[in-house]
Amino acid sequence: MKEIAVLGECCPQLLAAPLDEDDAELLATGFKALADPVRLRLLSLIANAPDLTACSCDLEEPVGKSQPTVSHHLSVLADAGLITKEKVGRWVNCTLVPERMAGLREALAV
Amino acid sequence: MKEIAVLGECCPQLLAAPLDEDDAELLATGFKALADPVRLRLLSLIANAPDLTACSCDLEEPVGKSQPTVSHHLSVLADAGLITKEKVGRWVNCTLVPERMAGLREALAV
């Protein structure tokens, strides 16, 4: 199993050369995290927050989902490397990882 | 329901502004199509074929899936606007739609 970090680094394998099975799996993991409207809105909220960072507690109301559901989606985003979560006191700060976004973005270059 | 074509056009709503529910749904539909390793490999094969076009019959063996499964995935890609399918004689030619790829790509710009 390749490291997710590989994708975050410079210009991964894109569609300019046939994907092998491992690369496809790796990319699919990333896109799977983007394949849900609630997660896209969460990402959008975080991306538009100061320092690309938002408190988890400020995200439930805008997306209109329950606390466990938002927590679940944030974990999916974190597992996919799209955000990082840092616990500070009672709250959890979520920060966008632009490099990972760029990595997935580059994968779509034709 | 917004038209998929909207996304294919120039520079859609990206993460630079909070996504509304409809935009999120629209983008998620696209990424959902990308969220499977088999489909990514199919896209990759098509993208690397001459004229961005490949015969459906040449795709089953490389991805190692059954004919119905490949047919299903190609339909998903076509429904998402990522490829077009044209029946020519007994075969079906699949062609990549670079504009749609670019549309989803731009959505990830930070």
Add this chain to the structure above:
DNA sequence: TGCATGCATCGATAACTGTCGATACATTGA
């Protein structure tokens, strides 16, 4: 006309996923 072939559809099944209420955990403040 009849046969071979490439593709789509159907039916079935197993696996995954989004959602939420209930609950447990941890941290802060009184």
Add this chain to the structure above:
DNA sequence: TCAATGTATCGACAGTTATCGATGCATGCA
């Protein structure tokens, strides 16, 4: 130490999805 609060986890349920064998449909070829 105790109560309040922000998160994570658990259990459950409904809906979706990936997969394939069997079958049907249409086209080209002999």
